[in-house]
Amino acid sequence: MMSKHWLGKVLMGLALLVGVGLGLSAQQPVHAAEKTYTIGTVDSFEPFEIPNNRGTYTSKNPGIEIEMLQQIAKHEGFKYKLKVMSFDATLTALQAGQIDATMGGMSVTSERKATIDFTKSYYSSGVVMAVAKSSKITKLSQLKGKTVAVKSGTSGAIYAKKMAKKYHFKVKYYKTDNTMWSDVQNGNSAATFDDEPVLRYGIRNGMKLKVVTKAVDSQPVAMGVKKGQNQELLAKLNDGITWMKKTGRMQKLINKYTKGSASSADSSSQRTIWALIKNNKGALWDGLVETLELTVVGAVLALAFGVILGVMGIAENRLLTGLSSTLIYIFRGMPMIVLAFFIYIGMPSVIGQKIPLFTAGVITLMLDEGAYVGAIVKGGFEAVDRGQWEAARSLGLPYSKALVKVIMPQGIKIMIPSLVNQFIITLKDTSILSAIGVMELTQTGTVIISRNMEGFKMWLIIAVIYVVIITLLTWLSNYVQRKVG
Amino acid sequence: MDKQYKVQVKDLHKSYGQNEVLKGINLNVKPNEVVCMIGPSGSGKSTFLRCLNRLEEPNSGHVYVDGYDIADKRTNIDLVRQNIGMVFQHFNLFPNMSVAENIMLAPVQLKKMTKEEARAAALKYLDIVGLKDKADVRPTTLSGGQKQRVAIARALAMKPDVMLFDEPTSALDPEMVGDVLGVMKQLAKEGMTMIVVTHEMGFAKQVADRVVFFHNGVIQEQGTPEEIFDHPQQEETKSFLDKVLNV
Ligand SMILES: Nc1ncnc2c1ncn2[C@@H]1O[C@H](COP(=O)(O)OP(=O)(O)OP(=O)(O)O)[C@@H](O)[C@H]1O
Ligand SMILES: [Mg+2]
Numbered sequence: 260m261m262s263k264h265w266l267g268k269v270l271m272g273l274a275l276l277v278g279v280g281l282g283l284s285a286q287q288p289v290h291a292a293e294k295t296y297t298i299g300t301v302d303s304f305e306p307f308e309i310p311n312n313r314g315t316y317t318s319k320n321p322g323i324e325i326e327m328l329q330q331i332a333k334h335e336g337f338k339y340k341l342k343v344m345s346f347d348a349t350l351t352a353l354q355a356g357q358i359d360a361t362m363g364g365m366s367v368t369s370e371r372k373a374t375i376d377f378t379k380s381y382y383s384s385g386v387v388m389a390v391a392k393s394s395k396i397t398k399l400s401q402l403k404g405k406t407v408a409v410k411s412g413t414s415g416a417i418y419a420k421k422m423a424k425k426y427h428f429k430v431k432y433y434k435t436d437n438t439m440w441s442d443v444q445n446g447n448s449a450a451t452f453d454d455e456p457v458l459r460y461g462i463r464n465g466m467k468l469k470v471v472t473k474a475v476d477s478q479p480v481a482m483g484v485k486k487g488q489n490q491e492l493l494a495k496l497n498d499g500i501t502w503m504k505k506t507g508r509m510q511k512l513i514n515k516y517t518k519g520s521a522s523s524a525d526s527s528s529q530r531t532i533w534a535l536i537k538n539n540k541g542a543l544w545d546g547l548v549e550t551l552e553l554t555v556v557g558a559v560l561a562l563a564f565g566v567i568l569g570v571m572g573i574a575e576n577r578l579l580t581g582l583s584s585t586l587i588y589i590f591r592g593m594p595m596i597v598l599a600f601f602i603y604i605g606m607p608s609v610i611g612q613k614i615p616l617f618t619a620g621v622i623t624l625m626l627d628e629g630a631y632v633g634a635i636v637k638g639g640f641e642a643v644d645r646g647q648w649e650a651a652r653s654l655g656l657p658y659s660k661a662l663v664k665v666i667m668p669q670g671i672k673i674m675i676p677s678l679v680n681q682f683i684i685t686l687k688d689t690s691i692l693s694a695i696g697v698m699e700l701t702q703t704g705t706v707i708i709s710r711n712m713e714g715f716k717m718w719l720i721i722a723v724i725y726v727v728i729i730t731l732l733t734w735l736s737n738y739v740q741r742k743v744g
Numbered sequence: 745m746d747k748q749y750k751v752q753v754k755d756l757h758k759s760y761g762q763n764e765v766l767k768g769i770n771l772n773v774k775p776n777e778v779v780c781m782i783g784p785s786g787s788g789k790s791t792f793l794r795c796l797n798r799l800e801e802p803n804s805g806h807v808y809v810d811g812y813d814i815a816d817k818r819t820n821i822d823l824v825r826q827n828i829g830m831v832f833q834h835f836n837l838f839p840n841m842s843v844a845e846n847i848m849l850a851p852v853q854l855k856k857m858t859k860e861e862a863r864a865a866a867l868k869y870l871d872i873v874g875l876k877d878k879a880d881v882r883p884t885t886l887s888g889g890q891k892q893r894v895a896i897a898r899a900l901a902m903k904p905d906v907m908l909f910d911e912p913t914s915a916l917d918p919e920m921v922g923d924v925l926g927v928m929k930q931l932a933k934e935g936m937t938m939i940v941v942t943h944e945m946g947f948a949k950q951v952a953d954r955v956v957f958f959h960n961g962v963i964q965e966q967g968t969p970e971e972i973f974d975h976p977q978q979e980e981t982k983s984f985l986d987k988v989l990n991v
Pocket of ligand 1: 760765783784785787788789790791
């Protein structure tokens, strides 16, 4: 199930130190009957924890573990309060004594046993392989030379990495389930590995994949308390788990989420704009970040390229001015989408080397936006009074010093409004890069809609995000301009 | 090239396309000499002056300043220009800098003066032109006469041994002209070699060692102020002086 990387280990180590300190000073006996336990759980881990639109676990189908805890508490007669946080944070909080127990699809590992007393396991989860509905792949051996998509940090990712050498496939890491799944659905990746319940739950919610292997690397899942602490609660949880298993309640609950009727998309409330944002916030966020990264990196490179073009454009050398105007003419005249295809699809066959998507996107922006910036810079320099050049040069300043010390500062002032405008256009133009598959905001929208078919609402959401970002940028640039001017 | 001259011009030609603006100019200027150039509009005075520091490139001929041939492409013009101060009709102060920074720029960039030394020098030159209190204002806040005096201080800060003036007072309100001319007279008195294109006949009479009359791209006549103003020999000179002196 969930695995943690080195950061998690560091945090846990720190938490352990803190926890020991706190534990020594605050070791009061627990009066269980009256006590309300604080149970830490994760913010989302479907189908074990399924938050509603507001991020809480009060819906009809809050997830396997949440429902299990409800039943156990009732049966054992204790009260509890849920504290929702990230998985790593639950482990830290447990060691720091901020929570009495943790629950979140946690695998029982020998490493964790050093600091955690686990309850009995109530579930055993393994990694399976899923492929697109139409795919003919059923075995790992068929993956040779192909790409496999996994979500970083999951046991699916660890398994894929372990198997990649043996079966000669490539591993591509994603941050969100949505983008990873759509990559497999679209056939860009041949398969994905993930925990079986996670995949099965996703499939039942409309993901167009199928599970083709049996679960491997099975690991027991359990709740935990801090080692040596809260033994009373541990006993109650164990008693409750035993009871649930013996009476078949546990299996019924698991079936409900992996085979039965419970799904996250079961109510119309899930289709409101807020629900769509909530359900896709990870993907939307990633898309927005990608858009902003493209914009910033693209704009910086475009500025550099544009300044070079602009400086060349006002040079005394005819060759340089000619080259500058030619480049500006070509890249301004070419539709950006054609430029993007040319670089991403055309260039690799010439240079004999693949160009990564982001790089291709950024080069496209640099050339296209850079040409506009070049024209702006050239125009800005030319707008500076000729007499300024003559005064600077007649003092004996060489061309470069006259340019940098006298002409540039004045030219930049003239250019700034146009440059800011071009920056905003650059942000908008990143959407064109969706054509070559860059996972920026627009492409993210396309992918989400391919899953949920909510075209109108999703595009509305995306449009609003763009407008909001551009409004913020405009405010910022106005502020900067007022400061400069 | 003759060592006794600060500036020596030999058979200078300059054309803009088909239009020959300078048709073979010869002129020698001795150290400490003040030469005033007068003549009708379009006669080539500015073009000639700008050829002296290669703001315009001559088509043929030679221009020697301090022994360097300005017209020769191999001459390091940036180095020679440091010794030729130029003052423009429209001041051309740098609006992105304060008055003091205008004056400090070239000394700091070229003479490897420290900022402190350059500022001290700038204040000294501002004092000479009577504007010490304006060191830290922007040029845009100054009057025309003040701007031109700052421009002169800026040129002086490079310690040039020749100063070129292109109608330094013709963009000024009449009441400002006196201040600028006053500074120029002072310079002349201290022995600066000056070549001045001007419409201020009074200044030319009073300060010039020699007056040069330009007409149609040639030097039509030259001589002492008395010779030119009181006993002009050429018809063109007479008619020009008639026009400018009897307005
Ligand atoms: N950059 C240029 N391109 C083309 N022709 C020019 C250029 N500069 C000057 N000329 C022409 O050269 C001739 C001489 O101009 P110049 O400016 O030297 O005259 P001037 O004697 O200084 O006149 P003014 O008293 O009006 O300043 C004019 O006919 C002018 O139109
Ligand atoms: Mg002129």
